[in-house]
Amino acid sequence: MLTGMGGTPMIIRNFHYVVDDKKKSRIGGGTHPFYEILCIASGEMTLEFMNESFRSGSRTLFLIPDNVPHQLFKHSASASFWYLELDKGTGPLPGAASFPSVGEAVVWNRLQCGDEALASGPSELAGLIAATADSIVATMQSDSLTRNGELRERIVLLDVSKLFLQITAALQQRRLLIAASPEPEDENPNKQIVQDLMQYMENAYLHEVKLQMLASRAHMASSYLIRLFKTHTGTTPYQYLQDLRMNAAKSYLTNTSMTVKDIAETNGFPSIHYFSRQFKQKYGMSPSQWRQAQGAEPADTESD
DNA sequence: CTCATCACCGATCTGATTTA
DNA sequence: TAAATCAGATCGGTGATGAG
Numbered sequence: 293m294l295t296g297m298g299g300t301p302m303i304i305r306n307f308h309y310v311v312d313d314k315k316k317s318r319i320g321g322g323t324h325p326f327y328e329i330l331c332i333a334s335g336e337m338t339l340e341f342m343n344e345s346f347r348s349g350s351r352t353l354f355l356i357p358d359n360v361p362h363q364l365f366k367h368s369a370s371a372s373f374w375y376l377e378l379d380k381g382t383g384p385l386p387g388a389a390s391f392p393s394v395g396e397a398v399v400w401n402r403l404q405c406g407d408e409a410l411a412s413g414p415s416e417l418a419g420l421i422a423a424t425a426d427s428i429v430a431t432m433q434s435d436s437l438t439r440n441g442e443l444r445e446r447i448v449l450l451d452v453s454k455l456f457l458q459i460t461a462a463l464q465q466r467r468l469l470i471a472a473s474p475e476p477e478d479e480n481p482n483k484q485i486v487q488d489l490m491q492y493m494e495n496a497y498l499h500e501v502k503l504q505m506l507a508s509r510a511h512m513a514s515s516y517l518i519r520l521f522k523t524h525t526g527t528t529p530y531q532y533l534q535d536l537r538m539n540a541a542k543s544y545l546t547n548t549s550m551t552v553k554d555i556a557e558t559n560g561f562p563s564i565h566y567f568s569r570q571f572k573q574k575y576g577m578s579p580s581q582w583r584q585a586q587g588a589e590p591a592d593t594e595s596d
Numbered sequence: 597c598t599c600a601t602c603a604c605c606g607a608t609c610t611g612a613t614t615t616a
Numbered sequence: 617t618a619a620a621t622c623a624g625a626t627c628g629g630t631g632a633t634g635a636g
């Protein structure tokens with residue numbers, strides 16, 4: 293563990309290096325309260341997360357924030373990857389680093405699927421990030437540190453903080469590049485406001501989000517905000533929020549045995565009644581019927 | 597006990613209009 | 617002409633209730 297200046301420290305909950313050559317395409321996923329760093333070492337895989345599919349090959353580093361449902365699929369005959377699960381704790385991270393938000397993780401994961409993936413990216417930061425990721429896995433697998441688990445954890449957590457700082461720098465650099473490019477759309481301050489609100493909702497969708505909160509955040513009337521939001525995204529703020537919640541809930545139905553009531557509460561729905569009705573409206577069947585149709589395990593009394 | 601449905605009330609959305 | 621507001625329509629959110 294890493295002792296900070298106050299609060300509970302960040303700790304490593306789990307590390308695994310996986311070599312998978314089985315036929316099954318779905319090789320992992322679910323949801324858990326730990327921040328996860330996932331690195332594909334070889335093969336081609338898809339991460340499904342926040343209603344997006346991120347398909348990428350080897351030397352890719354994905355970020356999966358805590359409590360965000362996700363699934364991992366393999367496309368090549370064999371694949372190897374490692375993942376590190378972190379309990380965030382409440383204390384500060386070394387070097388004033390911070391865990392990338394859900395919105396930042398989405399942007400980062402998108403970059404991993406494009407030309408700027410870890411190994412092939414044009415920026416030298418990509419090389420530094422790859423080196424830090426290599427350092428993490430090397431430390432976790434180091435024979436000489438097996439007898440001193442606490443020291444190994446401290447070294448890895450320092451690397452994790454360093455990795456987050458490097459990723460933050462890469463995202464900042466990316467933002468500067470976008471700001472400098474002459475795309476007329478990005479000069480529109482309203483689009484920036486809408487993007488800010490989308491990011492805010494991606495971070496806060498598990499809690500109560502009121503239109504009035506969004507309106508005061510954007511410094512405009514709620515009715516005008518809805519119009520603006522729809523112009524840029526094709527959907528309303530509330531609908532966007534509901535989609536985030538519904539997708540998260542669907543993943544819980546598939547990957548856990550939690551009751552529908554618990555899933556509704558966990559994903560920001562105000563009541564099971566409302567969740568159930570919305571679900572049926574959207575997918576044509578009740579949550580429990582949908583779960584059965586997916587072949588997922590039925591709800592039990594123990595929640596996950 | 598869990599989940600689904602119904603009816604009512606309030607929040608959200610949209611068309612019309614005004615303002616700068 | 618774009619930005620902003622208003623008022624009415626629509627839909628989201630909640631409590632009560634019943635089925636399995």
